Amino acid sequence: MCRACFNPLVLKSDFIEGGSRHLFGRSGVSATRRSFMAYSVAAAGAAAVVSDARAALLGEAGADVIFKGGKIIPVPGAAAQKALAIKDGRILALGSESAIDGLKSKSTRVVDLGGRVLMPGFVDPHNHTVLAALIFELLNDVGYAKFPTRGKLLNELRAIVARTPPGQWVACSNFDNLLQGGDLSREELDGISTSHPIFVWYTNGHDACVNSAALKAANIPENIGMLPGGGHFGRDEKGRLNGLVYEESALLKFALLAFPKITPQLATKAVGDYLRSVAALGNTAVHEPGTLRSEWIAPFAKYSGRAACRTSASLAYEDLKGIDPYRSLGVGAKATQLPNSLFSLYGIKIIGDGSNQTETGAQTSPYLDTDSKGSANYDAAQMRKMVAEIKAAGLPVLIHCNGDHTIDISLDAIEAAYGGSTANGVNRIEHSTMARPDQIERMKKLNVQPSFLMNHVRLYGAAYRDLIFGPERAAFTDPAGACVKAGLPFSLHTDSPCSPPGPLALVSTAVTRRCDIDGSTIGPDQAVTLDQALRAVTIDAASQIGLGDRIGSLEKGKEADLVILEADPYKTKPEKLSDIKVSETWVAGERKYGG
Missing domain, CATH: 3.10.310.70 (Diaminopimelate Epimerase; Chain A, domain 1)
Structure with missing residues (x-):
């Protein structure tokens, strides 16, 4: 039975010098309420489009960095701005160049965009960072x-x-x-x-x-x-x-x-190299669901400030108790921010079934030309028990569901435990690959949000149509268009190493529904607009990892996580979006890639 998005074989103790507990070495990081409160960010306000007079008042403190000379997109769908100022790692203001110039001091650094496009940094809400890093390092x-x-x-x-x-x-x-x-x-x-x-x-x-x-x-x-x-x-x-x-x-x-033995030095190098590679694709934050273990939290948090991306993780259900040492930092709807770090925790992951490519995702109808429907990893009663325990722990749940049967029993379990409440945070259905129309409507009713691996369409759309599901079922694969019609937010992810990292490729596929293998269009009625697709890798993705109040849009008070692109997505052919070159990424006001 396929038990996971990707088999975490290399994370077993057998491969790690000193055992898996010491993958990233030992750390003295402590989790205290005081240090958390010192690090946490005040609630973000609305975007500050400032007047010249207002800029003069704010200018006493002065901006650390001012960006101007290009197009600045505060959030997909919003009016573009001409300039942006950051201070102490956060957005200070957006507005006209003359207004933002009023925030300049003698020490302000001015970045001339030279016609480039600046927008919120991309967020991959389902990316197995440590696992992918080690696989690419070792093999x-x-x-x-x-x-x-x-x-x-x-x-x-x-x-x-x-x-x-x-x-x-x-x-x-x-x-x-x-x-x-x-x-x-x-x-x-x-x-x-x-x-x-x-x-x-x-x-x-x-x-x-x-x-x-x-x-x-x-x-x-x-x-x-x-x-x-x-x-x-x-x-x-x-x-x-x-x-x-x-x-x-x-x-x-x-x-x-x-495989060679994995040392803390090798693991740290591998993660650093991997995060630099995904930063080069425009990511400023990645979320690792279920493959980062609780014993790695403290050393990983200590390392995170040196990484090229902000990092986040969900613990696996089997590791539920691992969140307990960090409860004093706050758990629930907002991500648990580790003090003095760029690392946070959000939710608990359950792996509900396998992969549709291996026909182990659990369906209500057989795979094409077979009697097999795949199988869920848990029955309905087991799923309810696990979800109820996660709810009792005050946390949201993320459930891996490739097949529609698994979605059914997962939504039953969520409804039984949470009703439609989001008090503990947004509950997510990971992949939601074969979600039916009625399940999209039910997610909307229960305030559950899907996250789609849109590379299923890009890489396997033809195989889904011809070999695995048939044309009708394949056309509703990763149904982002149905979410838009239902008014249901969704995100897009890569599930790396299961598919190649790269948010702009996801965006391109969500807009075109093009399968790269044969150039065919898979379910054109499930296509979405560019604004909707970009939101799915910025603000909506950030919200799904409990960071929507801190990142995902360029608003006053939010952390300055941003990407600079060398071409305008809104002036690029949809099928060419993935060819746009990433010029720079900035995380918490610090340039992490490019320049």
């Missing part, structure tokens, strides 16, 4: 984004082998069997090398393929059977092991040999 990325054809993939494997000494492992990740020519095989990898053990991990996180040298190195006999925990091995038509490896207990036979 060679052979995914579709870099190697879209089978030939290019195999050439890259040959190149990796050529620079690896014989006998050493070649470990790769991110292979996509749906997009890169079908399953790999033992025979195909033997053609790459017989002197290097090869391990290629699939992007779904639950499958891999190995060559004969890897089978030998891991002491896997031809007559091996099912392993505890469901691990098993594929076989060809003659009954011989074909190199395919399924589920964690089988994957571990190879991964423990192929």
Whole structure:
């Protein structure tokens, strides 16, 4: 059974020097009410479009930085402004250039936008930061984004082998069997090398393929059977092991040999590199749902100020008690802000089912040309119990639901525990991939919000239509248009490493509903406007992680998280939005990328 967005295999203690508890080392960060209150931000006011006289009054203190000479978008859909001032990491004012110039002091730094566009920084509300960082650090990325054809993939494997000494492992990740020519095989990898053990991990996180040298190195006999925990091995038509490896207990036979040990130094480097890479795509905040453990909170918070992005996380349901040491900082509707850091906590994650690509998402109708409906990870009674415990803890819930059956039992559980209340925060349905029209209406009634992995449409739209669901069901995949009609806020996310990071690609797909694989349009009536799509990666995404009062829009008093783009999204063809170059990102008034 597919138990997660992506199998968190590399986060197991077996791979971490000193055990998983010490992934980021030890930290003396303490959680006190006083330090939290000193760090917390006052409630943001309305955008300050100031007059010349008002600017003169404010100018006594002076701005730290003034941006002018371009287009400034306070929030998608709002009138553009000409200039913006920040002080002490927060938005001081927006207005005309002459008005904002009144806030300039001798020490003010002036940034000439030179015609560029400045807008709220992008927020990815579902991005497995630590997991993605370690996978990209430890393993060679052979995914579709870099190697879209089978030939290019195999050439890259040959190149990796050529620079690896014989006998050493070649470990790769991110292979996509749906997009890169079908399953790999033992025979195909033997053609790459017989002197290097090869391990290629699939992007779904639950499958891999190995060559004969890897089978030998891991002491896997031809007559091996099912392993505890469901691990098993594929076989060809003659009954011989074909190199395919399924589920964690089988994957571990190879991964423990192929992956290097993770030290705190390696983990910190990996996260830093990864966050720089997502900042380069315009992200100023990323939220990690369910894969950051409570024992990492203090050291991660201590590190966060040096990171290129603001970071946030939800603990997994199994780690619910891990929030207790931080309750004095406040929990519930607003994110729990760790003092003196750029890190916060929001909500508790439940993994309700698997993946539609592997046909393990739980549906009410069978997958195309099968009798299988997939299966939920929990029955209705178990889901109600878990959600009730999260409600009793004073927290919102985030439930991973790819299939519509899982959405049904999740909404039942939320209604039983919360009714329509948002006193504990916004409850979320993660992915909501196959949400039905009646479920969108029910979410609206219960004040539950969906977050869509719009790369499902971009990368798998054709496969959903032709292989997995059929045209009618595929057309309602990730139904953002239905949310707009219902007046239901939604966000867009990447679920990295399950799909490539990049908010502008999500925005482009939400507007066009274009599948990049064959250029087809999937469910054009579910397309949304550019304003609506941009809100889904700014203010609406920030609100879904309990930070809507602090980031997501450029308003007086809010923290100065912003992105500078080299082209105007409103003057760019929708299908070209992902080509817009990110010039700079700023977090809490500090430039983190570019310049």
